[in-house]
Amino acid sequence: MPLLEVHGLTKVFGRLVALSGVDLAIRENEFHGLIGPNGSGKSTLMKCVAGAEVPTAGTIRFAGQDITVSTPAKRARAGLTLKFQITSVFPALTVYDNVLLALQARSSTTGLIFSRTRAALHEHVMHLLERFQLAKRCAERAAALSHGQQQWLEIVVALACQPRLLLLDEPTAGMSLEERRITGELLMPIKRDCSLLIVEHDLDFIRNICDFLTVLDHGNIIDSGTVSHIQNSRKVREVYHIRV
Amino acid sequence: MPAASSIGAGSLRGYQRRVIPIIEIVLFAVFVAAPIVLQDYITVFVTRVLILALLALSFDLVWGYSGIMSFGQALFFGAAGYGVALLARDLQITSAFIVLPAAFVIGLIVSVAIGAFLLLGRHPPTTIFVALGTLAGSYVADRLARDWYYLGGQNGIPSIPPMTAGGYEFAEGPAYYYLTLTVLALVYLVCRFVVRSQFGLALAGVREHEARIAFLGYEGQRMKLAMFSLAGAVAGLAGGLYAFHEGFVWPNMLGVVISTQIVLYALLGGVGTLIGPIIGVIIVEIASFALSDSVPKVWPIVLGLLLLFAIQFAPTGLIGLVASERERVGDFGRPPLRPRHTDAAPDDAAA
Numbered sequence: 001m002p003l004l005e006v007h008g009l010t011k012v013f014g015r016l017v018a019l020s021g022v023d024l025a026i027r028e029n030e031f032h033g034l035i036g037p038n039g040s041g042k043s044t045l046m047k048c049v050a051g052a053e054v055p056t057a058g059t060i061r062f063a064g065q066d067i068t069v070s071t072p073a074k075r076a077r078a079g080l081t082l083k084f085q086i087t088s089v090f091p092a093l094t095v096y097d098n099v100l101l102a103l104q105a106r107s108s109t110t111g112l113i114f115s116r117t118r119a120a121l122h123e124h125v126m127h128l129l130e131r132f133q134l135a136k137r138c139a140e141r142a143a144a145l146s147h148g149q150q151q152w153l154e155i156v157v158a159l160a161c162q163p164r165l166l167l168l169d170e171p172t173a174g175m176s177l178e179e180r181r182i183t184g185e186l187l188m189p190i191k192r193d194c195s196l197l198i199v200e201h202d203l204d205f206i207r208n209i210c211d212f213l214t215v216l217d218h219g220n221i222i223d224s225g226t227v228s229h230i231q232n233s234r235k236v237r238e239v240y241h242i243r244v
Numbered sequence: 245m246p247a248a249s250s251i252g253a254g255s256l257r258g259y260q261r262r263v264i265p266i267i268e269i270v271l272f273a274v275f276v277a278a279p280i281v282l283q284d285y286i287t288v289f290v291t292r293v294l295i296l297a298l299l300a301l302s303f304d305l306v307w308g309y310s311g312i313m314s315f316g317q318a319l320f321f322g323a324a325g326y327g328v329a330l331l332a333r334d335l336q337i338t339s340a341f342i343v344l345p346a347a348f349v350i351g352l353i354v355s356v357a358i359g360a361f362l363l364l365g366r367h368p369p370t371t372i373f374v375a376l377g378t379l380a381g382s383y384v385a386d387r388l389a390r391d392w393y394y395l396g397g398q399n400g401i402p403s404i405p406p407m408t409a410g411g412y413e414f415a416e417g418p419a420y421y422y423l424t425l426t427v428l429a430l431v432y433l434v435c436r437f438v439v440r441s442q443f444g445l446a447l448a449g450v451r452e453h454e455a456r457i458a459f460l461g462y463e464g465q466r467m468k469l470a471m472f473s474l475a476g477a478v479a480g481l482a483g484g485l486y487a488f489h490e491g492f493v494w495p496n497m498l499g500v501v502i503s504t505q506i507v508l509y510a511l512l513g514g515v516g517t518l519i520g521p522i523i524g525v526i527i528v529e530i531a532s533f534a535l536s537d538s539v540p541k542v543w544p545i546v547l548g549l550l551l552l553f554a555i556q557f558a559p560t561g562l563i564g565l566v567a568s569e570r571e572r573v574g575d576f577g578r579p580p581l582r583p584r585h586t587d588a589a590p591d592d593a594a595a
Contacts, residue, residue, distance in 0.1 A: 050459060051458075051459075052459075071458065071463075072458040072459045073458045073459075073461050073462060073463050073464075076458070076459055076460055076461035077461040081459065081460075082459050084456070084459075088453060088456045090448070090449055090452045090453060090456075091452070092448070092452055092569065092573045093445075093448060093449070093452070093573065093576075094575055094577070096575075096577045097445055097448075097575065097576050097577050100442075100445060100576065100577045101445055101446065101448075101449050101457075101460065101576075102460050104442050104445070104446070105446075105460045105461035105462055106461060107442065109443065109467075109470070111442075112441060112442040112443035112445075112446060113438060113441050113442075113443045114441065115441045115442045115443075116442075117442065118442055118576075118577065122577070125577065139575075141570065157460070161460055161461060
């Protein structure tokens, strides 16, 4: 059974149909890429899955549960985490506290008030920061990091939520070529732990890390399949005039 | 895998000067010593300042720590004041062991009711919605008390007997002062514990980016309600102390004037730190005390200008002039540690 099942998802803003009956399925430990031109509905689909937008029609099932109208907090606790397109770390908090904030999210209110998990989570915070090469900056304010490092911190924060499905909306936006390469290397090992749904304009980047691709245009799915299938898809090439 | 243990020595805790703990210690030491050197009538005045400081602390909990703009803290203050006044008038209950917990509970119940209505919608409420909602609550309570005969109407409830503990009466002066100071110190310590805990970190997240924190799994609106309720209970405690200290309660205690006054005092001192609003209350009240007799016509103008200047040029309040942003926001995790070895610097590639 797929981890995420999206069926007939439709989202309408006024007279604009952003998504029109989209179907999508993602299995455990699958890296799935969403591509398409600007305005094709990729980010809207991500937002509907994460709970930032309520779909006009259709259903979303996650790990067997219907989460179509669940709050973002409920989805996050179920294991569905979104990394926003625009960097949205907590700038006034330290890098360390940004990660601790995400890690402690499942603690009870009483546990938080009495700081029962603070010591136990320390090793975990440092381990995640080391993995994304941010340990040396842990005492600094998140606002002091470079744009690329803030993107990494946001991925760390998303991973700290211990997701079963991680939604990454343009994780390499604004990064240099070197930062993109490092980001790809940093993301590959998480395949052991969770699935990934990723929206990205950098086609080389997405081709290197994804198992499956779905191509959207004007809110409709044009094609879906393995990377090699999409690369050879005449339909995709005809519609977009691009080599995937 | 590089273990966390490789992040070794060199705590950064002492890397910067911390001034807030010094201010806290000095201020509370001055409070303890004040009645020894002050005349009794000034001690009575300073008692009132401490009670208002408690009210300012309650506003700080909602705005400074939770990002809820409340113009209605006087509602909880006044409701608890009226509640304990009725206990004293109708049931002859004046025991501190009953009236102070009762004031706390009344503030809590009223704030939970108002807070649940204002904060627990499907979507997070806007700042202006909550500000106007609390302001309206405060105004309505004021009008209700003025027109309710049982509550004494415009005159309120006079002649409240002194608070007692066993056979001891807390008369105006040093006895009531130390009772108030004890309550203030205990509330301060509890608030300090809460805002520096992991819950305080979650509140910092709510304050900075409420929409984002929901995607980490936090119920931001419920956390805000918890803090709004705690703040209401603290305001209630202040109202209970105020009623017995003044010996009467009247509708102004519930109204928008006190609500707004407390907001301005707290902003002047600096919200987002617990000590800032207390400093704001002390400065304005002492200046009022000293100048309102000598320059009664000019003083309100001076006060207004002072507050305008503070908001315009020192938005972090007086405490922001001496404490860095980092100290005011604080660190919530274990003290971040500096790496032992600095030869490899892979993250510099991305910097």
